[in-house]
Amino acid sequence: MEFEPKIVSFLCNWCSYTGADLAGTSRMKYASNIRVIRVMCSGRVDPTFVLKSFREGADGVLICGCHPGDCHYHEGNYKCLRRYHFLKKYMAQMGINPDRLKLAWISASEGKEFAHLADEMAETIKSLGPCKVKDEMEIFD
Amino acid sequence: MKQITIDPITRLEGHGKIEIFLKDSGEVENVYFQVPELRGFEKFCEGRPVEELSQIVTKICGVCPGCHHMASGKAADAVYGVEPPPTAKKLRELFYMAHFVHSHIAHFYALAAPDFVVGPDADPAKRNVLGVIEKVGVEIGTEVLKQRRIAQEIQALLGGHQTHVVMNIPGGVRKGLTKEERDDILKKGEGFVEFSKFSLKLFNDVVLQNKDYVDLILNGPYSLTLHSMGLVDENNKVNFYEGKVRVVDTVGKEHCKYAAADYRDFVEERVETWSYLKFPYLKKIGWKGFVDGQDSGVYHATPLSRLNAADGMATPLAQVEYEKMYETLGGKPVHATLAMHWARLIELLYSSERLVELASDPDITGSELRTPIINVPDEGVGIVEAQRGTLTHHYWTDNKGIVKKANIIVGTTNNNAAICMSLKKAAQGLIKKGVDVSDGILNMIEMAFRAYDPCFSCATHRLPGEMPLQVNFRDKDGKIIRTVKRD
Amino acid sequence: MSQKPKIKLAIYWGAACGGCCVSVLDVHEKLFDVVAAADLVFWPIALDFKYKDVEAMADDYIDVTLYNGAVRNSENEHIAKLLRKKTKILVAYGSCAHMGGIPGLGNFSDRKGIFDRAYQTSESTVNEEKIRPQTETEMAEGTLTLPEFYNDVKTLDQVVDVDYYLPGCPPQTERLVEVFMAIVTGAELPPKGSVVGALEKTLCDECEREKTDEKVIKEFKRPWEIEDDGKTCFLEQGVICMGPATRGGCGARCIKGNAPCRGCYGPSSAATDPGAKMMSAIATMIDSDDPEEIESILDQVVDPAGTFYRFSLPGSIIRKTIG
Numbered sequence: 001m002e003f004e005p006k007i008v009s010f011l012c013n014w015c016s017y018t019g020a021d022l023a024g025t026s027r028m029k030y031a032s033n034i035r036v037i038r039v040m041c042s043g044r045v046d047p048t049f050v051l052k053s054f055r056e057g058a059d060g061v062l063i064c065g066c067h068p069g070d071c072h073y074h075e076g077n078y079k080c081l082r083r084y085h086f087l088k089k090y091m092a093q094m095g096i097n098p099d100r101l102k103l104a105w106i107s108a109s110e111g112k113e114f115a116h117l118a119d120e121m122a123e124t125i126k127s128l129g130p131c132k133v134k135d136e137m138e139i140f141d
Numbered sequence: 142m143k144q145i146t147i148d149p150i151t152r153l154e155g156h157g158k159i160e161i162f163l164k165d166s167g168e169v170e171n172v173y174f175q176v177p178e179l180r181g182f183e184k185f186c187e188g189r190p191v192e193e194l195s196q197i198v199t200k201i202c203g204v205c206p207g208c209h210h211m212a213s214g215k216a217a218d219a220v221y222g223v224e225p226p227p228t229a230k231k232l233r234e235l236f237y238m239a240h241f242v243h244s245h246i247a248h249f250y251a252l253a254a255p256d257f258v259v260g261p262d263a264d265p266a267k268r269n270v271l272g273v274i275e276k277v278g279v280e281i282g283t284e285v286l287k288q289r290r291i292a293q294e295i296q297a298l299l300g301g302h303q304t305h306v307v308m309n310i311p312g313g314v315r316k317g318l319t320k321e322e323r324d325d326i327l328k329k330g331e332g333f334v335e336f337s338k339f340s341l342k343l344f345n346d347v348v349l350q351n352k353d354y355v356d357l358i359l360n361g362p363y364s365l366t367l368h369s370m371g372l373v374d375e376n377n378k379v380n381f382y383e384g385k386v387r388v389v390d391t392v393g394k395e396h397c398k399y400a401a402a403d404y405r406d407f408v409e410e411r412v413e414t415w416s417y418l419k420f421p422y423l424k425k426i427g428w429k430g431f432v433d434g435q436d437s438g439v440y441h442a443t444p445l446s447r448l449n450a451a452d453g454m455a456t457p458l459a460q461v462e463y464e465k466m467y468e469t470l471g472g473k474p475v476h477a478t479l480a481m482h483w484a485r486l487i488e489l490l491y492s493s494e495r496l497v498e499l500a501s502d503p504d505i506t507g508s509e510l511r512t513p514i515i516n517v518p519d520e521g522v523g524i525v526e527a528q529r530g531t532l533t534h535h536y537w538t539d540n541k542g543i544v545k546k547a548n549i550i551v552g553t554t555n556n557n558a559a560i561c562m563s564l565k566k567a568a569q570g571l572i573k574k575g576v577d578v579s580d581g582i583l584n585m586i587e588m589a590f591r592a593y594d595p596c597f598s599c600a601t602h603r604l605p606g607e608m609p610l611q612v613n614f615r616d617k618d619g620k621i622i623r624t625v626k627r628d
Numbered sequence: 629m630s631q632k633p634k635i636k637l638a639i640y641w642g643a644a645c646g647g648c649c650v651s652v653l654d655v656h657e658k659l660f661d662v663v664a665a666a667d668l669v670f671w672p673i674a675l676d677f678k679y680k681d682v683e684a685m686a687d688d689y690i691d692v693t694l695y696n697g698a699v700r701n702s703e704n705e706h707i708a709k710l711l712r713k714k715t716k717i718l719v720a721y722g723s724c725a726h727m728g729g730i731p732g733l734g735n736f737s738d739r740k741g742i743f744d745r746a747y748q749t750s751e752s753t754v755n756e757e758k759i760r761p762q763t764e765t766e767m768a769e770g771t772l773t774l775p776e777f778y779n780d781v782k783t784l785d786q787v788v789d790v791d792y793y794l795p796g797c798p799p800q801t802e803r804l805v806e807v808f809m810a811i812v813t814g815a816e817l818p819p820k821g822s823v824v825g826a827l828e829k830t831l832c833d834e835c836e837r838e839k840t841d842e843k844v845i846k847e848f849k850r851p852w853e854i855e856d857d858g859k860t861c862f863l864e865q866g867v868i869c870m871g872p873a874t875r876g877g878c879g880a881r882c883i884k885g886n887a888p889c890r891g892c893y894g895p896s897s898a899a900t901d902p903g904a905k906m907m908s909a910i911a912t913m914i915d916s917d918d919p920e921e922i923e924s925i926l927d928q929v930v931d932p933a934g935t936f937y938r939f940s941l942p943g944s945i946i947r948k949t950i951g
Contacts, residue, residue, distance in 0.1 A: 047904035051945040082911035093933040095950035144770050151672045154646040162769035177775050181742035185733035200730035203647020290656040301885015304647050311852045315886035410753045415765040415772040548751045
């Protein structure tokens, strides 16, 4: 059976969730591997959410927020940006391929861009293969 | 073949067990001392910034963390090619002397004193620190606790954390000493000197004046003729913090003297399948097996070894005691394992005197605590004497100072082979055909082990003193045929 | 007049250093009070009771067991299970039992990695036959056994049910005494599974260094790169300090030694993954919105995993490296 990645996706309410919604209402086709969780702001995404996602079996994590300067709460997306870079550094140290985590800016009108992003992410994760975090954490030999 | 298992070893720091194999005749065939634990510091130090190591390696041992902290700090200095300023070095050594005081007091009073003050085969219920107190007076117990507390307080003052000290940083130390603090330490140091003198007098009155004990030390089944290792200063006097490692042979002639960076030319380690702890030996002689003698590569690194390897003590009162010990025991070097206890007390006195010397030095309250780092980090070795033997830390880093490799030879590790052999010799000397393996016999086997101070010895509280040992005699099918218990 | 019965106390160590046992002794002269209230029934570092003596005890015979040290091998686990059976209240004492502690750093590697380094590639070790310690060795005289070294380090609660956690490396003795007195005087204990002997607030609350509301950093520094003024918050001087992610209760002992906190008391109940918490806290401090500049500032934070999870790797969300 072909590997179908599970990609947990945190989308901010104001821009990126709306953009993803637009993709849906415009009937754009895109990879169904994306499982959406709406948050009020990308700045709400605690690194714990990302780590827990991998621990619970996600193969990839996608975070989307408003473009720089457009954040509904002014600073939230910048905070997310900094945490994101940190998470990638940490993941690399722990042997988790940093490409499994992606941050992108999607505005409310960027339905097409979101669909494209989802397809691209699914391809990337497919080529990386299943993420071994959940299985290996469970091995207590 | 009958098999006696003692598991776990108790009244020391760490895990250990002893397997004694008896011939059908009842005599000892062989004895194995096994260390069942390993944590992997040499591996998980990789990837850590080298300046963090001095706080990570203190967790190798919670009784001598200061030793690892010092060796690591010195290795990190060497990695950065930096020499701390005089005040910093003196503060480090000052801390270190307090560290030796606390540890040597604890070991002597809780571990050694009961066997001598109360008696090696005395009633087990009395053969503990409470029995000691009964014999010598109640003030002593409180005084032991108090002196240990004072030493710990000096450690906390200089090192922040009283156990897992944080004082070192590449290039120096993080904290200085005010004049008030120095005056206080000076007074406390003088108290240590008095207490050391008292402890030596106790040892003299109770042990050296007793012919049976002297006989036990000199003629009991406890001596091993081995090379001795210890750190010495430029005058070949004992120094715990700095100097060169000197090894003397079984007749006291210098076998080698090396600077920290050259340790691998003189010491190697081997692995056995039945212990997680490695076995160091002298490289130039090579590994000849678990044997003693001039031609054996096995050596020991203990307080006695340090005194054997040096030409004397660097402080006056300790020097007098040093000369007295060798005169009493028939000259240098001394191979009687139990003399380690005596040597330990002489070191206690030296540490106390040295602490007073350092605290009296005007540099000690200086404000220059660190030398700036300018070099690209690379590789470095730091060696100090831990209370239980020569301690070596060797680090390699990348050009950002992130550790690529670490190699560590720990104090007690030096003595691994010697401990195996001491236990076998004691068992062979004590378990004989027709002899009932009594409680006294069991305790006396343990005395062979205890002399090395394989780390912790609890200083106090209700040591029932008797080692509730259970010895199972098994037939060759492993079935228990007899149990000797001592509660 | 009947005297209150002494509580039966056991103290045992897994993969430990002895520091937690030292912390018990550091009650110093108060030891006589402890001994008056408690009977020590098992404590290998100090007493000579053997495993057989514990096996012979009835279930729940021991009132309180302080288990310190991590679970690194089969002996650590076996005795943890044995003590659980014989004990009413089992306390994970110290960082190692609580979250894995320093031995937990072994989870950056595995059994093969550790064995190869210790027994083969160590520069002073000569081992041409590639000998490794074995769980069973047949000697001429008989069989010698060793416990199995597990592939990864576990926390105590990953092998047995734990009643309370008393954190610290080691726990500050005053906290131990407070908890001990609470038990001995029969005070009401917090709900099972609680962390005791530590504050709910973070170390920043206890720390006496001066802090401002302006924590903005353009550059992170290694501790030896700064001239520490001895009174300003470490983070404000650009030095990583785990204070914001760590419970208070230790008395800020490392800070008093002029060293930044490294997190041995573990996280508070509000943010249970210390690394995730620190990543957030530090992200807030970075004074930049430019991705390239952010990356170069973050590059100055060396060894994030080993620093943020110094004491807590086995107890964290990503508890070991992926093979």
